[in-house]
Amino acid sequence: MQKSLLVFGGNGFVGSHICKYAVQQGIKVYSVSRSGKPKQPERVLQEVEYLKGNALDQSSYSEIIPQVDAVVHSIGVLIDSRTPLNIINKYEGSYEQMNRDTALRICELIHGQNKTFVYMSAERGMFFSPRYLSTKREVETYLAQNQNQIPSCVVRPGFVASKEQTDKRVLGMLIDTLWKQDALYQKLGLSKFSETFVPSRSLDVNVIAKAAVLGAFNPEFRGRTLDVNDIERAAQEYQSVF
Numbered sequence: 001m002q003k004s005l006l007v008f009g010g011n012g013f014v015g016s017h018i019c020k021y022a023v024q025q026g027i028k029v030y031s032v033s034r035s036g037k038p039k040q041p042e043r044v045l046q047e048v049e050y051l052k053g054n055a056l057d058q059s060s061y062s063e064i065i066p067q068v069d070a071v072v073h074s075i076g077v078l079i080d081s082r083t084p085l086n087i088i089n090k091y092e093g094s095y096e097q098m099n100r101d102t103a104l105r106i107c108e109l110i111h112g113q114n115k116t117f118v119y120m121s122a123e124r125g126m127f128f129s130p131r132y133l134s135t136k137r138e139v140e141t142y143l144a145q146n147q148n149q150i151p152s153c154v155v156r157p158g159f160v161a162s163k164e165q166t167d168k169r170v171l172g173m174l175i176d177t178l179w180k181q182d183a184l185y186q187k188l189g190l191s192k193f194s195e196t197f198v199p200s201r202s203l204d205v206n207v208i209a210k211a212a213v214l215g216a217f218n219p220e221f222r223g224r225t226l227d228v229n230d231i232e233r234a235a236q237e238y239q240s241v242f
Contacts, residue, residue, distance in 0.1 A: 153215030158200025
């Protein structure tokens with residue numbers, strides 16, 4: 001029987017790659033996002049069934065939940081819409097709403113239904129906004145406390161790079177250069193400084209997508225938290241999901 005996956009935030013950068021990899025593995029994929037179906041999805045993504053909905057509104061996706069085997073949460077904001085750093089002048093939601101509450105609302109609906117929940121978290125936060133990471137850790141704590149009712153896997157990537165996008169590839173290289181000093185900071189007893197100001201090394205978005213789908217369907221990853229090294233190792237060791 002064909003496996004099925006529901007991706008919240010499937011129109012986003014990471015979410016769309018998760019959908020793409022899952023389709024390539026023969027998985028039936030549904031995507032829920034506030035924008036619904038993208039205007040021009042690439043050919044492989046045309047197999048995705050797009051639904052317009054809001055993760056905070058359970059009624060907008062409750063009917064699809066019984067049809068899927070696993071759920072991926074790939075919703076989040078890098079910059080809180082309420083802060084002066086929101087230079088795009090567009091309200092997308094607060095860290096509490098987007099990073100935390102969307103995930104908790106989904107979890108309420110799948111609680112006790114034996115559907116694996118994959119939460120796209122982050123290995124480190126941003127020094128100018130600790131709430132970015134703290135809201136994600138709150139979800140991780142909830143999942144750890146409810147593992148018996150919600151089998152889950154937490155994926156913690158660092159900077160998400162892309163071989164196809166020059167800007168992300170170049171920025172990833174710069175971040176990796178900075179990250180190489182991380183071990184030195186740790187030896188000098190500056191771990192707090194390092195965790196606050198030094199970002200985790202980059203990973204290609206396709207590697208992260210593969211780890212997310214593995215977390216959804218491979219029993220070995222249930223109950224685990226995958227950091228950058230774990231994500232890379234999993235993508236290398238497993239040729240396919242099944």
